[in-house]
Amino acid sequence: MIPPLPDLLVEPLVRAALAEDLGSQGDITTRTVIPADLRYTAHLRAREAGVASGMQLAAMAFRLVDPGLALRIACPDGTGFEPGGLLMEIEGSAASILSAERVALNFAGRMCGIASLTADFVARTQGSATRITCTRKTTPGLRLVEKQAVLHGGGFNHRFSLSDAILIKDNHIAAAGGIRPVLQAVKARASHMIRCEIEVDSLGQLAEVLDEGGADVVLLDNMDTPTLREAVAMAAGRVVLEASGNMRLERIAEVAATGVDYISSGALTHSARTLDLGLDF
Template structure:
C-alpha cells in the first residue's frame, strides 16, 4: 500500500484559510446569503466525474470546516485511491449558506491536486517496467508547493527538492558564474554540512565525465537526447545516480526510462496537469 507523507493540519488550515478569505472578499457570499434563509440545513455528495487518482481530501474538509457552519464531513475514499466516474468520495452536511460559500474552494483543491496525482500516475504507469522513478521539480504554483508535491506522491511519483535549502543542485548558471564545474563543486564541498547532498547539472558527456572524476554522486543530464542518455548510462557504469531532465513528455518518458537512468524529473506533472472534475450534489434538508 502507498505510504503517503502526512501534511500537518496547521499548514493545511493556514493555506486554506487564505484561500477562503480571498474568495469571501469584503463581505462574504452575498449570493448564498441573499437566496437562502438563515439556519437552512443541507447535505451534499462530492462526486468524481471522471476516472483518476484522488488527492486533496484534507484540504477540502478544511475548507468546509473553517467556513464556520458546523459542517459534518465524512470521507468515503482516501488520498491515493483510484476512483471512477460516479464514485462518491465524501459527504457533507450542515449549514447551507456556509456549505455553498466554501464549495468552490473545496472543489478547487480537490480538482487541482487530483489532477496532478492523476497526471503523475500516467507518467508512472509508462515507466513502471523500468527501475526509474518519476520526480517533480520546484516548478510549482506559488504557495502550493507542499500540496502539489504531496499530490505527486499520491500519483506514485517521487519528490525532488522542496526548496533551495534541501540540497545543493549546481546548475549551469552557477558554473558560469563560478568559472568552472570543478571550482563550483570544490567550493560547495568546502562549506556544506556532511548531511547535505550534492547534485550537478551537466549539458554534455564531457561535463558528465568531469563530474564523475570529481566523485559527484548524483548527476542531472539536462536535455540529453535518447542516444546521449544511453551513452551516459554506459559511461557511468553505476558510479553515480543519473537523473534525466528537460523535454520530458508523456509520449517520450518510456523511451527515456528504458535508457537506464535512475530518475526522470519533469515540471509537466505539476505545471501542466489538467484539472480533475468533481461535482457537489446538494439536497436541502430543512431548518437547523
C-alpha cells in the same frame, strides 16, 4: 498510504483562499436566498477518472467555514476513482456548504489533476526501477500541497526549497568558471550532511564530474535517448542519474528503459489539468 500533512501547515493556505473568496461581506448570495436553518447533504463526485488528492484541503475548507458540518471522505487521497465516483459526503447547514464549495472544489480539482498526471507518468515506467519526481516549478504558495499531490500519484519529491540541497545548474557553472571549480568548492565548503547534484548537458561534462568527484547526483539535461543510455553506461552506478528536460509523457517509457534512476518533470505541477469534479445537493 501517504500520511496527511500537518493541519498546522495546511490551514493557512485554505484560510487564505476562503478569505479571498468570501471577500469583505461574505457570501451575500447564500445569505440572501438560503434560510439559515436549512440542512442538506451534498456529494462531491468525479466527472472523469483520476486519482484523489486534495481531500484533506477540501475537508478543511468546509470545516473552517462550519465546524458543525459532518464530513465523510469516501475516496482518500492516493486512491483511484472512475467517472461518477463519490469522493466526499458533506452533511449540515446548506448555507455553510455553499459558502465553502468553490474553495473546496478548487483545491480538490487542482490536486486531483496533479496526482492523476503523475500516475500517468509513473505508469509509463512499469518494468523499470526509474522513479518519477517533480521539480520546484510549482504555483507560488502552494508548493507543499502540490508536491503532496505528486506523492498521491505515485511520484517522488525533488527538493522543496533552495535550502534543501546543493543543485548546481548551468548558470552556476558558468559564473564559477567551470565544473571542476564548482565541485572543488563543494568539497571544500559544503556540510557533510548536504547532498550535491550537478547538471550536465554533454557526455564530456559527465566525464569531468565523474573524474573530479564531489557530486552525489548528476542531472542529465535535455539529452536524447541514445545519449542517456551512454551516460548510464559511463556512470556505471557511481552516481545517481536524473534525466530532465523535454520529458514528455509519450517519451517516459523509452527514457526509463535507459536505466536512469530518476526522471524529473516540471509538467507534473506546472501543466497538470484541473480535474472535473462537481458538488451536488
